Amino acid sequence: xxxxxxxxSFFASCExxxxxxxxRKPVIVLSNNDGCVIARSEEAKKAGIPMGxxxxxxxxxxxxxxxxxxxxxxxxYADLSARMMACVASLAPxxxxxxxxxxxxxxSGITDASAxxxxxxxxxxxxxxxxxxxxxxxxKTLAKFSNHLAKRNxxxxxxxxxxxxxxxxxxxxxxxxxxxxxWGIGRKLGEKxxxxxxxxxxxxxxxxxxxxxxxxxxxxxxxxHELHGIPCLELEExxxxxxxxxxxxxxxEEVSDIGEIKAAVSRHAHSAAAALRRxxxxxxxxxxxxxxxxxxxxxxxxxxxxxxxAPSSDTLVLSAAATRLAGRIFRPGMKYKKAGVVLLExxxxxxxxxxxxxxxxxxxxxxxMQTIDSINSRxxxxxxxxxxxxxxxxxxxxxxxxxxxxTTRWDELRRVDAGTTNTGFKEPVxxxxxxxxxxxxxxxxRA
Amino acid sequence: MDTPERKNALKTADPRAxxxxxxxxxxxxxxxxxxxxxxxxxxxxxSPASGDASCGIDLNEHLIRNPAATFFLVVSGDSMVGxxxxxxxxxxxxxxxxxxxxxxxxxxxxxxxxLKRFVKTAASFELHSGNPEYPVIHPKHEDDHIVxxxxxxxxxxxx
Ligand SMILES: [Mg+2]
Numbered sequence: 001x002x003x004x005x006x007x008x009s010f011f012a013s014c015e016x017x018x019x020x021x022x023x024r025k026p027v028i029v030l031s032n033n034d035g036c037v038i039a040r041s042e043e044a045k046k047a048g049i050p051m052g053x054x055x056x057x058x059x060x061x062x063x064x065x066x067x068x069x070x071x072x073x074x075x076x077y078a079d080l081s082a083r084m085m086a087c088v089a090s091l092a093p094x095x096x097x098x099x100x101x102x103x104x105x106x107x108s109g110i111t112d113a114s115a116x117x118x119x120x121x122x123x124x125x126x127x128x129x130x131x132x133x134x135x136x137x138x139x140k141t142l143a144k145f146s147n148h149l150a151k152r153n154x155x156x157x158x159x160x161x162x163x164x165x166x167x168x169x170x171x172x173x174x175x176x177x178x179x180x181x182x183w184g185i186g187r188k189l190g191e192k193x194x195x196x197x198x199x200x201x202x203x204x205x206x207x208x209x210x211x212x213x214x215x216x217x218x219x220x221x222x223x224x225h226e227l228h229g230i231p232c233l234e235l236e237e238x239x240x241x242x243x244x245x246x247x248x249x250x251x252x253e254e255v256s257d258i259g260e261i262k263a264a265v266s267r268h269a270h271s272a273a274a275a276l277r278r279x280x281x282x283x284x285x286x287x288x289x290x291x292x293x294x295x296x297x298x299x300x301x302x303x304x305x306x307x308x309x310a311p312s313s314d315t316l317v318l319s320a321a322a323t324r325l326a327g328r329i330f331r332p333g334m335k336y337k338k339a340g341v342v343l344l345e346x347x348x349x350x351x352x353x354x355x356x357x358x359x360x361x362x363x364x365x366x367x368x369m370q371t372i373d374s375i376n377s378r379x380x381x382x383x384x385x386x387x388x389x390x391x392x393x394x395x396x397x398x399x400x401x402x403x404x405x406x407t408t409r410w411d412e413l414r415r416v417d418a419g420t421t422n423t424g425f426k427e428p429v430x431x432x433x434x435x436x437x438x439x440x441x442x443x444x445x446r447a
Numbered sequence: 448m449d450t451p452e453r454k455n456a457l458k459t460a461d462p463r464a465x466x467x468x469x470x471x472x473x474x475x476x477x478x479x480x481x482x483x484x485x486x487x488x489x490x491x492x493x494s495p496a497s498g499d500a501s502c503g504i505d506l507n508e509h510l511i512r513n514p515a516a517t518f519f520l521v522v523s524g525d526s527m528v529g530x531x532x533x534x535x536x537x538x539x540x541x542x543x544x545x546x547x548x549x550x551x552x553x554x555x556x557x558x559x560x561x562l563k564r565f566v567k568t569a570a571s572f573e574l575h576s577g578n579p580e581y582p583v584i585h586p587k588h589e590d591d592h593i594v595x596x597x598x599x600x601x602x603x604x605x606x
Contacts, residue, residue, distance in 0.1 A: 020558050020560065021559060023558070023590055024590070082515075083514075087515045090515070123543075126516075126543065127542050127543045128516065129594070413520055413537070414520050415522075416520045416521070416522055416538070416553050416561065416562045417524050417559060417560065417561055418524040418525070418534075418561065418563070418576075419525055
């Protein structure tokens with residue numbers, strides 16, 4: 001038995017955790033460069049904001065309905081996601097973190113699965129402040145489908161257990177749900193199924209698995225079995241989220257020039273990004289470390305991590321982030337011996353296609369990267385390099401509506417008012433910066 | 448830290464898996480506020496301190512019982528001076544702790560966070576200030592609730 005735990009309108013919900021004034025209010029989150037809508041609260045959906053809408057086109061609606069619009073604060077979302085997963089893991093025996101806001105849990109051997117589902121939902125709300133829905137079923141596909149139902153039908157109160165439904169109810173839900181809403185059915189496959197008059201989940205449920213395999217693929221056959229409650233997919237506890245790509249190398253001679261350091265870091269980012277694309281992954285975070293000779297008196301170990309606005313495998317994006325970090329941790333006067341780049345929080349590019357909540361790399365950048373990779377594999381090594389070091393310094397994204405990174409930055413912590421109440425909302429970040437930064441950390445990372 | 452939450456939060460593969468070279472830091476890594484973020488960073492750049500080597504006393508371990516549910520906030524206003532909390536103090540708030548009468552809590556009242564002393568009543572709860580000049584708050588709005596319990600107060604003494 002499986003459960004799927006999924007945060008509701010996750011990015012929008014994250015924006016609300018530290019903003020109780022926004023509860024029950026419409027909230028949207030915008031993509032990279034404040035381009036288009038990538039997350040909507042229920043209220044924003046009701047106000048008529050379409051998913052993916054370009055922001056400039058809906059500014060009238062935003063104004064009229066008093067919608068709170070935010071730039072994508074990926075650092076905040078990633079931290080709250082990690083907290084949510086840890087919270088679910090405190091109740092679920094085994095967990096597969098499937099995406100930033102979804103996790104499959106192994107519920108086998110649990111006597112009251114629905115009660116555990118309710119408990120998980122309450123705990124995630126209580127500990128993190130994120131509303132989540134739980135779907136439970138004999139297979140991952142049914143768990144995912146039940147979650148879909150729980151999210152859309154208030155009668156489930158956030159937890160839908162397929163095993164608790166009567167046969168009539170199950171058939172009803174399957175008949176009233178489009179096959180496109182099923183896990184694993186992308187647009188292309190869905191259209192092929194439509195041609196064969198498979199429109200609803202029920203139509204696929206009634207299809208002959210062997211025929212589905214001949215006409216389509218093993219995947220479709222598997223989905224049919226899973227809809228009948230025969231699990232074909234197992235829990236993958238070591239998820240892509242826990243893998244990483246690391247590139248580092250010692251310099252031939254010690255280096256004290258920031259330009260050279262950045263060039264090395266850019267090279268590492270280049271090679272790590274290529275490896276990431278071979279594996280068909282996207283990275284959510286980039287880390288950089290530089291260090292001096294360990295056995296000398298004047299030593300420095302510098303490292304820092306940054307999260308990207310959206311998961312990416314684009315060399316330009318990754319290398320720009322890496323060189324920027326290198327510039328931040330570099331200390332003039334130090335002789336560095338080694339530099340390294342690590343790509344973290346990896347996600348599978350495949351499972352993200354059609355994932356509306358985060359468009360990530362554009363088709364154009366993906367095509368460019370494929371071209372670079374094929375040229376490099378044909379001519380060996382790094383025939384094509386980006387002018388990443390140059391881009392790096394100029395690279396910036398437009399994020400005008402960025403909320404504070406309440407949980408990951410000392411100087412962006414939420415303020416709590418003790419003095420007066422009922423004074424309405426105050427800006428969470430006070431103009432007077434609280435002096436809590438440990439002095440040593442400052443000197444260790446910023447020269 | 449040995450809470451079940453912590454164990455599960457760290458239910459990852461060996462953080463050093465797949466890394467051939469050791470990138471041992473020569474200085475302590477920069478302290479991070481969020482223990483979760485810290486663990487993720489350690490997963491990226493292994494530090495000898497994250498292995499078997501003892502690293503002495505760890506402030507995170509001492510101050511944070513449940514990393515997933517623990518948040519840091521900065522206090523403004525002086526109504527809690529009577530409770531020992533001054534303007535500008537930092538508070539460590541654990542959302543997983545059940546408030547008891549007398550607990551200092553962060554509450555969401557009418558759409559804003561407020562820091563008060565929690566007092567249980569027969570039907571619900573009240574919020575008291577450390578200063579008698581401030582009125583007692585009786586939650587009226589349906590969304591009013593306790594966000595978490597203040598476990599520690601941090602104040603810098605020297606500049
Ligand atoms: Mg979701």
